[in-house]
Amino acid sequence: MTRFLAFACAILCVALSVPAGAQTVPESAPAEGGRLVIVGGGLSLDNADVYHAFIDNRLAGSPGIAIIAAASASPSGSGATFAGELMFYGVAAEDVAIVQLAMLDDPDTPDVDESEWTGGATDPDQIATIENAGAIWFTGGDQMRLRQLLIAEDGTDTPMLAAIRTRLEVGAVVGGSSAGAAVMSDPMIAGGDPFGGLFGEVLAAAPSQSGESGSLVLDRGLGFFSPGLVDQHFAQRGRFGRLARAIMAQPATSRMGLGIDEDTALLVDRGDRAAWVVGRGTVTVLDGRRATVSATGFADIRLSRLHGGDMLNLSTLAVTPASGREPVTARPSVFGGLWPSVRLADPLESETRQLFTSEQRRAATARFEVNLAEDKRGAIFVFAADARTRYWRSAEEEGWNGTLSGVRLSLTTGAPQPYRH
CATH class of the missing domain: 3.40.50.880 (Class I glutamine amidotransferase (GATase) domain)
Structure with missing residues (x-):
């Protein structure tokens, strides 16, 4: 030893x-x-x-x-x-x-x-x-x-x-x-x-x-x-x-x-x-x-x-949030801050499994849908931002990285669903 x-x-x-x-x-x-x-x-x-x-x-x-x-x-x-x-x-x-x-x-x-x-x-x-x-x-x-x-x-x-x-x-x-x-x-x-x-x-x-x-x-x-x-x-x-x-x-x-x-x-x-x-x-x-x-x-x-x-x-x-991360109040930027979490589904895509992502935005809310389909089964994750969603970031953080809270997450499973543009 x-x-x-x-x-x-x-x-x-x-x-x-x-x-x-x-x-x-x-x-x-x-x-x-x-x-x-x-x-x-x-x-x-x-x-x-x-x-x-x-x-x-x-x-x-x-x-x-x-x-x-x-x-x-x-x-x-x-x-x-x-x-x-x-x-x-x-x-x-x-x-x-x-x-x-x-x-x-x-x-x-x-x-x-x-x-x-x-x-x-x-x-x-x-x-x-x-x-x-x-x-x-x-x-x-x-x-x-x-x-x-x-x-x-x-x-x-x-x-x-x-x-x-x-x-x-x-x-x-x-x-x-x-x-x-x-x-x-x-x-x-x-x-x-x-x-x-x-x-x-x-x-x-x-x-x-x-x-x-x-x-x-x-x-x-x-x-x-x-x-x-x-x-x-x-x-x-x-x-x-x-x-x-x-x-x-x-x-x-x-x-x-x-x-x-x-x-x-x-x-x-x-x-x-x-x-x-x-x-x-x-x-x-x-x-x-x-x-x-x-x-x-x-x-x-x-x-x-x-x-x-x-x-x-x-x-x-x-x-x-850590010192240096300031609140972001502009709703389009808050919605953008969801993307790193939405991308958590990316590793699930494979040769036999398809992944589609769509986005819908309104003035105060946003909805990101991730549709996963494989053979006879599928899963749909929905990430939604509303008035309770908060986003902080520092000047040094790249892309949409930053601290996020209050996102609503939902899941539906069953037969594969057609991709909706």
């Missing part, structure tokens, strides 16, 4: 230099409640803001960082890689520990037999690593592995998961990327194709059902993030429809979801119920608490889009 850490650190330190952080986020962890750093996957090593959001929020007096790479098919290798990244950002090697927890052995690491790590969730030595950590990180992979390893068969917390919750409550930071982000909520999105997941029943996951094929799959998550569901690789994989359908499968008061882009994080202060966007992409917020459901879809989810430095109130879902 020492060889893995040294190799990863050496490669990373030679490859890049650390850029100065550019985004303003809180500087110290709260005394109680802990913080979360939820990353949408695809984290670049030169994204200093996200790494510092995790490293700098360690619990005071507890510099240790515990890495849980059990979601990965290469647990020791993935753990060593992230350990090297932490050391690249100045974390001392003696403060980093890879937790021995895994479901299977990686044949590419012959000097480490990860199959011996399957009992790590009850191993006193591994639990002690968690108990001494000021920060805990979950790598990417398959979130169902984390669920199976950390939640006992009777549905109770394993001793390791109980220890993680205790550390979080006393002020530690818990972070994760990709699968490590998905598992933050409870329930969690365990799988489902972004288009296929719009149709059919919502499934309770079995281990063989996780992944990217077929129906939307929900299962129990770890529940560190309580306000709603989390989805990742959001814009890059066209998952906004999947997230919308997932939140609408919840009780009305719990219909909230966050879609986090790659190379982007949400820094959550659980005590203050506030969150800040960190990184290069966006966080899309879906609020379905007042939406309506029908046999063919849903209507009036409220959508917001946040960029780096923006703050989200997790109780009210009110958006506070």
Whole structure:
């Protein structure tokens, strides 16, 4: 394991230099409640803001960082890689520990037999690593592995998961990327194709059902993030429809979801119920608490889009734009600000699936319709702006990028509909 850490650190330190952080986020962890750093996957090593959001929020007096790479098919290798990244950002090697927890052995690491790590969730030595950590990180992979390893068969917390919750409550930071982000909520999105997941029943996951094929799959998550569901690789994989359908499968008061882009994080202060966007992409917020459901879809989810430095109130879902982003009042410009969110559907187009977009504008309202058609099934998303829609942008932001709130989102599924010009 020492060889893995040294190799990863050496490669990373030679490859890049650390850029100065550019985004303003809180500087110290709260005394109680802990913080979360939820990353949408695809984290670049030169994204200093996200790494510092995790490293700098360690619990005071507890510099240790515990890495849980059990979601990965290469647990020791993935753990060593992230350990090297932490050391690249100045974390001392003696403060980093890879937790021995895994479901299977990686044949590419012959000097480490990860199959011996399957009992790590009850191993006193591994639990002690968690108990001494000021920060805990979950790598990417398959979130169902984390669920199976950390939640006992009777549905109770394993001793390791109980220890993680205790550390979080006393002020530690818990972070994760990709699968490590998905598992933050409870329930969690365990799988489902972004288009296929719009149709059919919502499934309770079995281990063989996780992944990217077929129906939307929900299962129990770890529940560190309580306000709603989390989805990742959001814009890059066209998952906004999947997230919308997932939140609408919840009780009305719990219909909230966050879609986090790659190379982007949400820094959550659980005590203050506030969150800040960190990184290069966006966080899309879906609020379905007042939406309506029908046999063919849903209507009036409220959508917001946040960029780096923006703050989200997790109780009210009110958006506070970062300093430098000024309100845009001209309605044509506000309507233009919808386009980056409308374009979230673009990754769903394929050789077998057609996508058409139309736009209708009035003096005070605008309607953007995205029509997706494949074989004998289709989906229509409608993005609508009205008097409640708000848009902020800075002079440096290009195109229609900017912070947006109060967009109405609706979905209708069924037979493919003809394209209407």
